[in-house]
Amino acid sequence: MKEHRQFYLDxxxxxxxxxxxITKSFLxxxxxxxxxxxxxxxxxxxxxxxxxxxxxxxxGNDERSLNGNFRIYYVFSVPHADIFLIVHIPVSEDHPxxxxxxxxxxxxxxxxxxxKDMFGLEPIGHPDPGTLVLHGNMPENTYPLRxxxxxxxxxxxQESRLPFFKVEGEGVFEIPVGPIHAGIIEPGHFRFSxxxxxxxxLDAKLFYxxxxxxxxxxxxxxxxxxxxxxxxxxxxxxxxATGYCQAIEKxxxxxxxxxxxxxxxxxxxxxxxxxxxxxxxxxxxxxxxLLGNAHGFRIRERMQQLNETICGNRYLRGMLTIGGVRFxxxxxxxxxxxxxxxxxxxxxxxxxxxxxASSSLLDRFETTGRLSTEIAKELGVVGVAARASGxxxxxxLIHPYAAYDKVDFDIxxxxxxxxxxxxxxxxxxxxxxxxxxxxxxxxxMAPGPLKIPLEKEIPPYRHALSYVESPRGENIYWIAxxxxxxxxxxxxxxxxxxxxxxxxxxxxxxxxxxxxxxxxSFELCYSCTDL
Amino acid sequence: MFTKFQKSFQxxxxxxxxxxxxxxxxxxxxxxxxxxxxxxxxxxxxxxxxPTNAYTWVEEKGKRYLQMSHAKCIFCGMCEEACPFxxxxxxxxxxxxxxxxxxxxxKAGLDETASVxxxxxxxxxxxxxxxxxxxxxxxxxxxxxxxxxxxVAALYNSPVHDLQRFGIDIVASPRHADCLLVTGPxxxxxxxxxxxxxxxxxxPKMVIALGACACSGGIFSNCxxxxxxxxxxxxxDVYIPGCPPRPQAIIYGFLLALKRIKK
Numbered sequence: 001m002k003e004h005r006q007f008y009l010d011x012x013x014x015x016x017x018x019x020x021x022i023t024k025s026f027l028x029x030x031x032x033x034x035x036x037x038x039x040x041x042x043x044x045x046x047x048x049x050x051x052x053x054x055x056x057x058x059x060g061n062d063e064r065s066l067n068g069n070f071r072i073y074y075v076f077s078v079p080h081a082d083i084f085l086i087v088h089i090p091v092s093e094d095h096p097x098x099x100x101x102x103x104x105x106x107x108x109x110x111x112x113x114x115x116k117d118m119f120g121l122e123p124i125g126h127p128d129p130g131t132l133v134l135h136g137n138m139p140e141n142t143y144p145l146r147x148x149x150x151x152x153x154x155x156x157x158q159e160s161r162l163p164f165f166k167v168e169g170e171g172v173f174e175i176p177v178g179p180i181h182a183g184i185i186e187p188g189h190f191r192f193s194x195x196x197x198x199x200x201x202l203d204a205k206l207f208y209x210x211x212x213x214x215x216x217x218x219x220x221x222x223x224x225x226x227x228x229x230x231x232x233x234x235x236x237x238x239x240x241a242t243g244y245c246q247a248i249e250k251x252x253x254x255x256x257x258x259x260x261x262x263x264x265x266x267x268x269x270x271x272x273x274x275x276x277x278x279x280x281x282x283x284x285x286x287x288x289x290l291l292g293n294a295h296g297f298r299i300r301e302r303m304q305q306l307n308e309t310i311c312g313n314r315y316l317r318g319m320l321t322i323g324g325v326r327f328x329x330x331x332x333x334x335x336x337x338x339x340x341x342x343x344x345x346x347x348x349x350x351x352x353x354x355x356x357a358s359s360s361l362l363d364r365f366e367t368t369g370r371l372s373t374e375i376a377k378e379l380g381v382v383g384v385a386a387r388a389s390g391x392x393x394x395x396x397l398i399h400p401y402a403a404y405d406k407v408d409f410d411i412x413x414x415x416x417x418x419x420x421x422x423x424x425x426x427x428x429x430x431x432x433x434x435x436x437x438x439x440x441x442x443x444x445m446a447p448g449p450l451k452i453p454l455e456k457e458i459p460p461y462r463h464a465l466s467y468v469e470s471p472r473g474e475n476i477y478w479i480a481x482x483x484x485x486x487x488x489x490x491x492x493x494x495x496x497x498x499x500x501x502x503x504x505x506x507x508x509x510x511x512x513x514x515x516x517x518x519x520x521s522f523e524l525c526y527s528c529t530d531l
Numbered sequence: 532m533f534t535k536f537q538k539s540f541q542x543x544x545x546x547x548x549x550x551x552x553x554x555x556x557x558x559x560x561x562x563x564x565x566x567x568x569x570x571x572x573x574x575x576x577x578x579x580x581x582p583t584n585a586y587t588w589v590e591e592k593g594k595r596y597l598q599m600s601h602a603k604c605i606f607c608g609m610c611e612e613a614c615p616f617x618x619x620x621x622x623x624x625x626x627x628x629x630x631x632x633x634x635x636x637x638k639a640g641l642d643e644t645a646s647v648x649x650x651x652x653x654x655x656x657x658x659x660x661x662x663x664x665x666x667x668x669x670x671x672x673x674x675x676x677x678x679x680x681x682x683v684a685a686l687y688n689s690p691v692h693d694l695q696r697f698g699i700d701i702v703a704s705p706r707h708a709d710c711l712l713v714t715g716p717x718x719x720x721x722x723x724x725x726x727x728x729x730x731x732x733x734x735p736k737m738v739i740a741l742g743a744c745a746c747s748g749g750i751f752s753n754c755x756x757x758x759x760x761x762x763x764x765x766x767x768d769v770y771i772p773g774c775p776p777r778p779q780a781i782i783y784g785f786l787l788a789l790k791r792i793k794k
Contacts, residue, residue, distance in 0.1 A: 234676040
């Protein structure tokens, strides 16, 4: 890794000389590149063209109390190397604007709108700079993530009507759906412009479940904020908890015991298992194949009952703690887990056999909701959707954490497909890989302590990145600490945030009844996205 | 075709027998919290460690006592770990539903007085008795984390819990519903939608708050983007605490609301 890091350092200094200022982080795989607004686009485009680096996250931060400026961090990750290049620019309060990079790097478009809503910084040159998170119902000059905004401010609801993209022409009609849906799902508003049965254009309005989570993180002591991290999303609870614990451990410079690493890996894979199995069943419901749905939910239920035996919570909440894990997996529990997994494996194999043998079902899956590799790459799509569209990305391999460097596994990739079927196949293959990982963990796990106590105080004014591959894709977290065991900023970038903008590209030319199917095949969280 | 039948026959009946037969939760499950006031030394450890401020000190009848609210609790179990005198015990009892929010309070050291049921509640219960055998429910997500949604989906879609065996059905529109099952703190972006949904539901209607967020705002309370519990937006008849409540706890909640279970 050291050579890697030196290579990037040399290349960057060669090319930009005085216009950038490189600071090494105390962490091996993070390089911070400070630059000015006017050089931003050059640096970003250079990273993208020369290193093929993709934009992983954009983080706004109100550092006025520290150095008088706002600051925006652009996190680039280099494919196939465990290196993050983090470009950052200061934005002064007097000129609250920054150059938009969306036209060159399309993955930035939601981040820039988010920063505009939460910090009141204007992205200059953004092609579609409308409100994203706050729905325009906040009074003017109210920006929740600024430090001078108190978390418990009761802001009156402002009347607002968001414009939707309108398609006009003969035979075009609009179908509005949501935010209260017919199914038992999270809230979002979709507006289809359809010609006959086929969808011409989809406009989505999300962020209904915005709960001010990032602001709440800044108000809590770090020990309590773990429980908030677990509740960012219901079904990625273990991933978010791992991401949070890793962030704190990195800042505090703590290495957790090996047994805790293995147990974390087991818990993360159990989360992937119950999600993927449930999703395969749920996708069947999207195509009205209720037999597959019932079996999928039955097996998922079995996994969740197993979760409850292990952690006391069906969503694996309460298992992780900062510095390790809270509960041990003793021999009896281990035998119970392995026995359940081997039965689940057989059960699931029979279910997938039925699914893949049903020609009417495959007819619905094949070529439906295609997402091309190019668009997926441009928008920075991650996780299952990326692998189904032929992008070889998996945080567990590229940036190993927990015990993933000690186990052996494959990631399924489907080139040139990107349809609903490919996304199901990725999940099916990953189910077997997850079971294999859990078996390896039990083999390699040695007795030992479960957690390492942290020192009383975490060091203030340090920042670090943390990353986890959740069932939906790569989660990125950026932590900045403040004195008194508080967090200055905790940014959560969930995989759903990257993947939502890709859905409108997978929808056109499909028929309206296929939308739930395509949506279920992506299986994105709203709560993770809206925060 | 044959394989499909074979799979179904092999699987057999998987539906749980709850509540006819008791199905205790696993030992590690964190449910009802009990406080032994004789062991409590007023050390404040539980109050300090609780992430949702569910523990408070209250003065009543000249006595200072510890009060815990199951409506605010997210069942993280930190209070039990923190208590140096082992005064706090977390049991695996999940049947916590109540029609009166005061019943969710645990008052350590104070003689529990039966809550007074007012005339209004009684009248409402009479009205709700028409739903006893058949209840149509619309689930409304008012900003939850998706955990409660998946538990309702597990109730409705999974053959293991099979909500319809009780005559309870989830319907597609509030206009077809007798009951709203609301989750979430709720968020300010969904407040208007929740109010509209409430008014679209024909009278008489029952509103159930599902999960810690809906009961009190949970961990998302006291924030610019949320209201502390859905009872600040619409009137609530039944509270089902839990984070998220397990499917059996929701079944218990429904049956209690319909007076099909005696408490």
